[in-house]
Amino acid sequence: xxxxxxxxxxxxxxxxxxxxxxxxxSTEEPFLRDFPAxxxxxxxxxxxxxxxxxxxxxxxxxxxxxxxLHTAPGTGNGMGNLVTAWHNKTPLIxxxxxxxxxxxxxxxxxxxPRAAELTQPYVKWAHEPAxxxxxxxxxxxxxxxxxxxxxxxxxxSVPMDDWDQPADPPPQVRTVATRxxxxxDRLRGFAATLAASRAPVLVLGAAVDxxxxxxxxxxxxxxxxxxxxxxxxPERAVFPEDHPHFRxxxxxxxxxLGEALRGHDMVLVVGAPVFRYYPHVPGDYLPPEAxxxxxxxxxxxxxxxxxxxxLLGDPGLALAELLELLPPADRPAPSARPAPExxxxxxxxxxxxxxxxxxxxxxxxxxxxxxxxxxLAALRRRLRIRRPRSYFTMASGGLGFGxxxxxxxxxxxxxxxxxxxxxxxxxxxxxxxxxxxxWTAAQLRLPLAVVVPVNHQYAILKAFAELKxxxxxxxxxxxxxxxxxxxxxxxxxAEVVESLDGLGPALNTALAADRPTVLPVPISxxxxxxx
Numbered sequence: 001x002x003x004x005x006x007x008x009x010x011x012x013x014x015x016x017x018x019x020x021x022x023x024x025x026s027t028e029e030p031f032l033r034d035f036p037a038x039x040x041x042x043x044x045x046x047x048x049x050x051x052x053x054x055x056x057x058x059x060x061x062x063x064x065x066x067x068x069l070h071t072a073p074g075t076g077n078g079m080g081n082l083v084t085a086w087h088n089k090t091p092l093i094x095x096x097x098x099x100x101x102x103x104x105x106x107x108x109x110x111x112x113p114r115a116a117e118l119t120q121p122y123v124k125w126a127h128e129p130a131x132x133x134x135x136x137x138x139x140x141x142x143x144x145x146x147x148x149x150x151x152x153x154x155x156x157s158v159p160m161d162d163w164d165q166p167a168d169p170p171p172q173v174r175t176v177a178t179r180x181x182x183x184x185d186r187l188r189g190f191a192a193t194l195a196a197s198r199a200p201v202l203v204l205g206a207a208v209d210x211x212x213x214x215x216x217x218x219x220x221x222x223x224x225x226x227x228x229x230x231x232x233x234p235e236r237a238v239f240p241e242d243h244p245h246f247r248x249x250x251x252x253x254x255x256x257l258g259e260a261l262r263g264h265d266m267v268l269v270v271g272a273p274v275f276r277y278y279p280h281v282p283g284d285y286l287p288p289e290a291x292x293x294x295x296x297x298x299x300x301x302x303x304x305x306x307x308x309x310x311l312l313g314d315p316g317l318a319l320a321e322l323l324e325l326l327p328p329a330d331r332p333a334p335s336a337r338p339a340p341e342x343x344x345x346x347x348x349x350x351x352x353x354x355x356x357x358x359x360x361x362x363x364x365x366x367x368x369x370x371x372x373x374x375x376l377a378a379l380r381r382r383l384r385i386r387r388p389r390s391y392f393t394m395a396s397g398g399l400g401f402g403x404x405x406x407x408x409x410x411x412x413x414x415x416x417x418x419x420x421x422x423x424x425x426x427x428x429x430x431x432x433x434x435x436x437x438x439w440t441a442a443q444l445r446l447p448l449a450v451v452v453p454v455n456h457q458y459a460i461l462k463a464f465a466e467l468k469x470x471x472x473x474x475x476x477x478x479x480x481x482x483x484x485x486x487x488x489x490x491x492x493x494a495e496v497v498e499s500l501d502g503l504g505p506a507l508n509t510a511l512a513a514d515r516p517t518v519l520p521v522p523i524s525x526x527x528x529x530x531x
Contacts, residue, residue: 005163005171007136009036014173015143017066017093017417021054021408023047025070027097027110030163032068042411043443045436046079049404052434054370055081055090056408059392061416062210064091064146071097072112075119080398085153086122087299087395088235091211092153093139093145094119098128100161115157126155132162137171144176148432149314150298151178179211182313182321190268190293190311191325194224197266202228203250205272206236206395207297209315214239214388214452217270220319221245225329231272232257237391238271241384244336249380252276255283256531265309267292271315274305278397279467279530281485290470295319340381346362348522349500351375354453355382355425361504363421363511366390369409371402374459374528379425390420400433402426403450407437407516408445421447421511428454428483428520435486441516442491449510450492451503452483452520462527487518497521 008031012018021042024032031362035041042057044050047069059064069075075082083094089264098104099111107113114124125145129138135158142154152373194200202224208217217239221228228245230238232252239246249258254277261267267290269275274294275285285307292308294301302310311318343352355375359382370379370393385391392409394401406424413420429430431452441448465473484494493510496504497519510517 001166003163004132004135004165004167007167008139010041010170011136011139011173012066013038016063017143019057020066020068021050021057021101022068022073023050023070025074025097027071027099027160028068030160031097031158042440044404045441046434047074047292048081048400049434049440050439051078051081051085051092051094052401052404052439053408053411053437054092054403055085055088056392056405057211057412058090059088060389060409060412064093064143067092069094069096071099071110072115072118073110075112079119079122080400081404082119082153083122084273084394084396084398084401085272089151089207090153091151093146093154093156094123095141095156095158098157098159101159102161102515104159110300112157116155118276119155122153123155124152128157129162132159132165133168135162136167140171140174144174147178149170149180178319179314180312182295182311182318186311187313187318187321188325190295191322193291193293194266195284195326199264200224200226200266201261201264202226203231203267203269203272204228204238205231205270206234206238207271207315208238208319209236209312209388211271211387213316216316216319216323218243218324222325222333223323223326223328224330225333225357229260231269232276233278233395233397234272235393235395237385237388240386242386245334247337249274253279253281253531254285255281258286261290261401262287265289265291268295269293269297269308270295270319272296273301276306279464280529333434346524348524350524350526351453351528352382353379353381353500354521354523357500357503358425358451358507359383361507365420367392367409367413367420367422369393369402369406369422369424371399371430372453373424373430373462374427374455374463375453377528399430402430404434404440406438406448406450407441407444407446410441410448410517411444414446422448423507424448426450426452426458427457428452428481429478431480431483435490438487438490438492438516438518444515446516447511447513448516449507450516452506452518453523454483454520455523455525456481457525459525459527463530467530483518491515493517495519
C-alpha cells in the first residue's frame with residue numbers, strides 16, 4: 001500500500017517540485033529518508049539562507065519552489081526572508097516538520113504548538129493537516145494558492161510520523177490560472193482618461209517585470225509620449241534604463257515623491273503599490289492638479305492606496321490592452337535625461353566611482369542582485385539595467401536576502417541553460433546576515449561574483465540618524481571584519497580590489513571561474529543622504 005510519503009513525492013514530481021532547498025533537521029528526516037535520485041536537495045547552512053536561495057531561484061525560473069525548514073526554531077530562522085518573499089510576491093511552498101502526533105498534547109521538545117499561526121501574516125495560507133492522509137492534498141492546495149495572483153509563499157506543518165501512514169487515493173493534479181484579465185469596461189475608462197490628459201506620466205513596478213511586459217511598457221510610453229519612472233524602492237527593474245523616456249526611480253517619501261511628479265496631470269501606476277514609502281517626509285501625495293490611475297493584481301494594494309482609482313488585473317495584460325485602446329499622442333516625446341557627471345577621483349574611491357567602474361565593465365547580459373542600501377542611489381545612478389529579469393533585490397527592506405538570493409539565481413541560470421553571468425553587490429554589513437550562503441555557492445561550484453563595497457559601517461543607519469536627528473546611536477561601525485578571509489573560509493576565491501583599475505580583470509576572472517569569487521572593494525566612509 002502506498003504511504004503518505006510515496007504519494008506526496010509522486011505529486012511533487014507531477015508539479016515539477018523536484019528541487020528542495022533546506023537545512024535538514026530531525027523532524028524532517030522522515031520526509032527526507034532515502035531521498036529519491038530524481039530529486040535534488042540544495043543544502044543551506046541556515047534556514048534564512050535556504051528561504052532566500054529558494055526565492056531567487058523561483059524568481060529566476062518563474063516557477064514555484066519547495067523550501068523545507070526545521071519545525072518552529074528553523075521556521076523562526078527563516079522568517080526574515082519569508083517576510084521578504086511575501087513582499088517580493090514569490091511563490092514558495094514552505095514546509096516544516098512537526099513533532100509526532102501522539103506527543104503533541106504534551107508539547108515535547110521541538111513541537112510547534114501553533115504551527116499554522118507562526119508564519120502569519122506573511123503567507124497566503126498556513127495549515128497543519130488534521131489527518132496524515134490529508135498531507136498530499138494539502139500540498140496540492142498549497143501549490144494552487146502560491147501561484148495564483150498575487151503570488152506568494154504558503155506554509156505547511158507536517159507531523160513527522162505522518163509520512164509512513166497509509167495514503168488515501170492520490171489527489172488530482174490540477175492547474176490554476178496565474179493571470180487575471182482586467183475588467184474591460186473599467187480599462188476603457190482608464191484609456192479614455194489617459195487619452196484626454198495633457199501631460200501623463202507612467203510609474204511602473206516590479207509586476208511589469210514579473211509579467212514579462214517590458215515590450216508593452218515601452219510601446220505604451222512611446223504611444224503616450226510620456227516619461228517613465230520606476231516606483232519607489234523597486235525589487236525588479238521595470239523598463240530599459242537607457243531608454244530616453246526613463247527618468248529613474250521615484251523617491252520613497254511622500255513630499256519628495258509628490259514634487260517629482262509636479263507638472264503632470266495624469267499618473268498611471270502599473271504593477272506597484274501607491275506608493276512604497278519609508279521615511280516620513282510629509283507633503284502632498286500628488287501634485288494638486290494630478291489624477292492617479294492604478295493597475296495592480298493585488299487587491300490589498302488597491303485597497304490601501306491613499307489616492308487614485310484602482311483596476312485589478314494582470315499588469316502585462318492591462319498594458320497590452322491599453323496599447324490597443326490608445327491613439328498616438330499629439331505631443332513631442334520627452335528628451336533623454338542627462339548622463340551623470342563623471343565621479344571625482346579619490347582614495348579610497350566613492351561609491352559612485354566604484355559603480356561607474358562596474359558599469360564600464362558590465363557584461364551585456366549580466367544579472368545584478370543588489371543589497372547595499374547605503375550605496376543604492378549611486379549604484380542605480382551609474383549602472384543602468386537594459387534587459388528584463390536582470391535586477392533583483394528585496395521588497396521588504398530587510399537585510400540577509402541579497403547574497404543567498406544571488407546563489408539561487410546563479411543556480412537557476414545554470415539549470416535553465418541561459419548561463420547569464422550573475423553579479424551580487426552586497427554591502428559589508430549586509431553580507432553577514434546570511435553569509436553562510438557562500439558555502440552553498442562553493443559546494444555548487446557556481447561562477448558567482450560578489451562585489452562587496454567595504455566601508456566598515458552601517459552607513460544607511462548613519463544616514464537615517466542624520467535625517468531623523470537621532471545622534472549617538474550605538475553599534476553603527478563594523479571594525480575588524482575581514483571579508484576576504486571569511487569568504488576563503490567558506491571555500492570561495494577572494495581578492496581585495498585595492499584599485500578600481502583592477503576591478504575589470506578581477507570581475508572577468510570571477511565570472512569565468514568554477515566557484516564563487518568575493519571581491520571586497522574599500523570605498524569612502526562618507527555617509528550618503530537618504531533623499
